[in-house]
Amino acid sequence: MSTLAHTMMTAARSTDSGLAGPGELDRYPYAEAPVAERVGAPAWDGADPELGRVGRRAAGSRGRGLHGQLVQQLGQMIVSGDLGADRPLVPEEIGQRFEVSRTVVRESLRVLEAKGLVSARPNVGTRVRPVSDWNLLDPDIIEWRAFGPQRDDQRRELSELRWTIEPLAARLAAGHGRDDVQQRLADMVEIMGHAMGQGDVLTFSRADAEFHNLLIQVAGNRMLEHLSGIVSAALQVSGGPVTGCDRPNETSLVQHSRIVDALATGDGAAAETAMRQLLTVHPEVERVVPAPREH
16 A cells, blocks of 8 residues: 555544534524514524534534534525525524624624625615525535435536536546646545545545546636536535445446546546546436436
């Protein structure tokens, strides 16, 4: 085993500390302090009482502080439909319900506004925006949709986007051969092979994610590179059979190797073909791969 493979596998195990991973969405209940009734005020139901209040969570949970945790909670509630379109979000009420400061609430709402989930206007306040205004390419929104009521639609849409993005990226990458990139891609395949042999799904998935991100980055197209976050999000939330490379198996490993070989020889067509085959490794995937649409 190469030094890189050993290091990555060791790091993967040491960081698997029990914090919530992809799909393990945190829910934070509210305080029991009474709040005056408001017409049209949001119903703060659905939070999991077993996980404790926001203010009592470790600041590093999921790599987020209180601000990040509140963004996570409110974002999930909006995307799930618990807080429907045009519902008011009153900062004072949020602060009391989640036991956080005005600063935390203000900054959290700004983040949600940047994602298109809420809007803040003078004399109107902060309200939830309709789905048509959301930034559906935002990695957080992708995650929240993928593990909410819209999970099937989100995973199908992700699969369709990957089917469009990654074969093209593989073809373009064949024209931008660099020894360091070729070696790094080969290293990722080696790591995946060792991880698969040891049943180490965590290391396999991390090497897989790096492989796909690197491939898009080396394609030489900045617009494609900008979409690399979609692929990362898809790999993290692909709990269903919508991708062929999210689970360790010999067939997907072979297709990864074929992509590396095609890139090494500058064969764009072969790289594109191998990527398409990789994305349809599992028979179930064929049901979600987009068919030509009738116009």
